[in-house]
Amino acid sequence: MxxxxxxxxxxxxxxxxxxxxxxxxxxxxxxxxxxxxxxxxxxxxxxxxxxxxxxxxxxxxxxxxxxxxxxxxxxxxxxxxxxxxxWNMLDPVILSALFKGEDGLRYLDNLSQVRVLLESEMAANAAREGTNEQREELAVQIEKLEELVTIPSAYVHEDLRFHDIIMCMSGDRLSKAIIDGIQSEALRTHAYSGKLSVEHVKLTQAAHRKVFDAIMARDPDAAGAAMREHISGSWTKRRTDSVRKAQG
The missing domain is CATH 1.10.10.10 (Winged helix-like DNA-binding domain superfamily/Winged helix DNA-binding domain)
Known part of the structure; x- marks a missing residue:
């Protein structure tokens, strides 16, 4: 012993x-x-x-x-x-089952719509309300993303961090909690997270730059529009890839 x-x-x-x-x-x-x-x-x-x-x-x-x-x-x-x-549609176990079910893509479409509505407004608020310290943090993050464009597996984690910083800048804690709660379960599904290529990451980074530039310019309308375009476009591509893969 x-x-x-x-x-x-x-x-x-x-x-x-x-x-x-x-x-x-x-x-x-x-x-x-x-x-x-x-x-x-x-x-x-x-x-x-x-x-x-x-x-x-x-x-x-x-x-x-x-x-x-x-x-x-x-x-x-x-x-x-x-x-x-x-049903409590924000319950993690229910969300997981919905996203993985036969109608999973429909619920992932809903998530994308929720993100477009909430995050576009949050980006606009970030442009209005973000502090100098938060802007500096966002500037550091966009450069970190730039360094990882050729490494999709590493880029994904920092991508989430980029969005997180913007949501924190907005001061909208409730919307952030809703997105975090739903998206955490969606990310467990391949249909939502997908397998990013370097080409896709380059497009994503260009979209991030548009959001970043608008926020740094303190232009809420441009920031909201850029975020809306980014989320919609990114999900459309991942969704198309997922459907194509499922069809063989």
Whole structure:
């Protein structure tokens, strides 16, 4: 026995809660339509057998689904799937399932539209409200991006940082929280993140330059228009590439 372990209990290995795994699977099944709106989930004892878990775990999972707005319990009917208007569409697990589902591109289109609306206004606000220190930070970031144009894998991370700086400059914390929450799940999907080529990165950097120049010139109209054009154009290209790849 080593000195480190004498007199101390062994450390328990951390592992995901069983209820979390059950919730994720049931969310995927509900979103995919395996359990359609208005139908009941399998009864508690069947779920215990399906997932090889205790009733406590199933009840925890059911409570989580209720909190997400996916299901409701009804006396005599069981746990019933609710219409999607009731779902918490900003919930990370639901977002993940939506983006990865058959209608994933449609929801990614929605995300692009949300970004266009919010980030174009945030870029305009950044041009109006950004401090000198924030402008200096943005100037450093645009040069860092320039150095990484030929390294797409490294460029992607700094691309996100560029947008983050602009959102912080705008002072619009609520819009930033909405975009961060939705986009963090979208980035896990290949359809949204894509595989950038050097050619695509060069186009992206040119678009970033237009946004940057407008912000530095304190021109809110130009900054908003440049951001709108950048987000729309970038997503259109990634979407086209994704569809083409899916069609073989």
């Amino acid at each position: 080593t000195k480190e372990t004498v007199g101390t209990p062994p450390r328990a290995r951390r592992r995901p809660r069983l209820s979390t795994a059950v919730v994720e699977d049931l969310v995927n099944l509900i979103v995919a339509g395996t359990y359609p709106v208005g139908t009941a989930l399998p009864p508690e004892n069947m779920l215990c057998e399906m997932y090889e878990v205790s009733r406590t775990v199933v009840r925890e999972a059911t409570t989580a689904l209720i909190e997400k707005g996916l299901v409701v319990t009804q006396q005599g009917r069981g746990t019933i799937v609710r219409e999607n208007q009731a």
